[in-house]
Amino acid sequence: KAGVTQTPRYLIKTRGQQVTLSCSPISGHRSVSWYQQTPGQGLQFLFEYFSETQRNKGNFPGRFSGRQFSNSRSEMNVSTLELGDSALYLCASTTGSLGYTFGSGTRLTVV
């Protein structure tokens, strides 16, 4: 079966712009979570969605937002981009057990 699909794979944006990243989970997986990975901080939790409801949000500013659609696909948005937002953004889906499957991520570079 298809894995977790993240689009786009790479993005280059200018400071102050906004960006939207997409994640399509494995079919049947209703939980989608997002993580930001940087060399200095490792993987940091952004948010988790289940059945279109955000159940938890990590310690990130309000510029980071997300949503989940009825087909379980999820998007995250970052507004007013800063240089420090440059990172690999990973999403993971699960049925709710411990079996998390990660996508290949979106590499965001802010210049």
Added chain:
Amino acid sequence: EDKVVQSPLSLVVHEGDTVTLNCSYEVTNFRSLLWYKQEKKAPTFLFMLTSSGIEKKSGRLSSILDKKELFSILNITATQTGDSAIYLCALPPGSNYKLTFGKGTLLTVNP
């Protein structure tokens, strides 16, 4: 709050060497401990450890958990260049729906 600390943060070895990666953790309600390998983008699952003293093995990789001392180790014997990756240790979600990761160990295996 759950916490995971990995050491070393980076390691360079030669093919054929044996390496030991360390993971210590703090958790309110222990359920399990997870190891992932991240070669390029998507972390892939290696092991789930739930019981102390029981070694999990997969080929040249093995891992063991010590619940009393709150740590786990990941051993890789006869390393190959294909073992070069970031190895991540994580605590699974509790009621907060988030995986808690260590910063990872970047392993480089030189020919």
